[in-house]
Amino acid sequence: MARANAFYAQSGGVTSVINASACGVIETAHQHKSVIGKVYAGRNGILGALNEELIDTSKESKRAIAGLRQTPSGAFGSCRYKLKSLEENAREYQRLIDVFRAHGIRYFFYNGGGDSQDTANKVSQLGARLGYPLTCIGIPKTVDNDLPVTDCCPGFGSVAKYVAVSTREAAMDVASMCETSTKVFVLEVMGRHAGWIAASGALAQDRPGDPPHIILLPEVPFQQRKFLKKVKTTVEEKGYCVIVVSEGAQYKDGTFLADAGGKDAFGHTQLGGVGPMVAELVKSRLGYKYHWAVADYLQRAARHVASKTDVDQAYALGKAAVEFAVAGKNAVMPTIVRTSDKPYRWKIGEAKLSRVANVERKMPKNYISADGFGITAAARRYLAPLIEGEDYPVYKNGLPQYVTLKNELVGKKLPEKW
């Protein structure tokens, strides 16, 4: 294939390591100058392509690009924007091809979750159909860890580490004061559809019986009586109870706990958190003093406590995406293939985008403990390696030095606005 430019975009919720993938893409493309010319990044993800807002990454210093490896968030901006099917909105796809053609772009790297892999797959089909062959490579990313085929998704390992570390620390705090103060602590974490993040709280345990004592997963329908009984037993036995609850915790009928008609079980209006809701439930039924925390964006932005494994994989997948493209592959996504649990060994694999698109991987049943409040040894074997290793950012004046790019846009070439 003749030399051409590349387009890279970040999609959906950002993570603490998605920029490490960007770094892998840009640095690796630079090593293949005979094949890949400029790397243009979409301003705010795929919208950057539609709006012809292309960031010229060659205007950034080598040092700034290297700094992406330790910078959380989406350095070029991201968006939640899903392209419709080819039939429903051919105009959007046509526009993408128009922009790509105008700027000599023949490589499309899309860094995101299941929806994004679906988009990349469609763009690849369309290119072929419109006689503008495009090489489309997906790069996995999602803190939800819900993509199929790959061992794990970049972004998840660091959130898992944040949740495990925070749970351990907060639990020690509660334990040291429970005799006269807080008895129940609830930490709300992300994961609307799959319990991977909440499950990782269990990594805080060194021994059985260690906190967190209860994990509420979306995969296990919430049973109030059983839950309250477990809280009570735990407080009576241990003196305190630490609970990690997934934002996606739900009743049997699929209603979210935090979303039950705007009211909780006691007619209180919800302000949006399942964490406070669960804490209130405990207080009103069992009378225990409680505290709760909602980590929200803090967890997925926490580059300061990122997993080195996660950072390394994020970079390696960005690098592999470019190498796939250079090798002439198309409509594929590099994956992580686990070859050993302990020590953890992994290599880069390959999945067709059509196999990845729109498939959601939930926690397998054999990862959930019999009582539904914890995880099994199999889950621990799977999760433990993903939080291994520390990869601290450089600090200055007590704060991590994260990179802000210049993000200079390329001049527009198309007459019409989007």
Next chain:
Amino acid sequence: MARANAFYAQSGGVTSVINASACGVIETAHQHKSVIGKVYAGRNGILGALNEELIDTSKESKRAIAGLRQTPSGAFGSCRYKLKSLEENAREYQRLIDVFRAHGIRYFFYNGGGDSQDTANKVSQLGARLGYPLTCIGIPKTVDNDLPVTDCCPGFGSVAKYVAVSTREAAMDVASMCETSTKVFVLEVMGRHAGWIAASGALAQDRPGDPPHIILLPEVPFQQRKFLKKVKTTVEEKGYCVIVVSEGAQYKDGTFLADAGGKDAFGHTQLGGVGPMVAELVKSRLGYKYHWAVADYLQRAARHVASKTDVDQAYALGKAAVEFAVAGKNAVMPTIVRTSDKPYRWKIGEAKLSRVANVERKMPKNYISADGFGITAAARRYLAPLIEGEDYPVYKNGLPQYVTLKNELVGKKLPEKW
């Protein structure tokens, strides 16, 4: 003074560095064996003395004691328990003296905030009155940073660092998606009476105009219209708005925002968080999509991102307390004396417990910006050095290795229970 045993207790809310002070006390006492025999720690703070539950720290390995320096929470347990005045409850003080006498304790180290310094002061007076001379030394501790005389309080610097780092990270996350997603992010932090913790969020700023754009301090009465206007202007100018709110944020009449009769401005029942309340206010009045986080115990337990300055000071104050005792001082507390802002230089000073007890230091007026939503250069000069330096705990399998002590109790000697 003849050789005697020492009693050490942790008091009130624990921090990520109070064990570093314990480490300083125990290791330094060990260097003065001719003066100080055993160091007994109170199980659950001062309750350990009243209940005659004394932990023999000499049963712990040298390594475990050294490990306290990097372990958050209260390793011996803490409590919220304030002794009454001598007149109101002489029995409690008498009991303390009885326990101390029975166990040959003539040194009393009390590690806590204003209330605890008050207690230490009273115990010292009482000892003299009852003919049982006790050396009473306070050791400052409080994430609220509200003790007078000392430059700062151990525990605060690390919370400040956690809040500054988390604010920076979450703000980058919001910034990268604000065009199509969340516009307003609210982080709720501790500090019921003083805004020191919320103010430290401002350290996330490199330049004026950087996030956090709004800080809501307890010292500045909340004005809804002015606040909403600032949010709107910020979103219009920057594309997003990051708000750090103190749990103690209040109206002019002293009512907490989060506590306004159990209902917020719209009749919603509060589930306890000012963070979600402020976020809801923004949503209902301005319509912006929001996210909120409540850090709660996570912030004061976050040893993984502790300030090295804070850890060093916590240890140094524990060490100084023992050295004061050995030097024959009484009813005093070692303090931090700042000798230079930049580079930050400090030394150990000394304050009479009577000067420290029950005095609350709020943010000075000249630390608060004219519009009330930020801090001044003077505040920045004061705060910045306190988060300097990293002091990472040792990790194993991706998790910090915190110490759990054996906490063996000494046999009881008194016939009566408390």
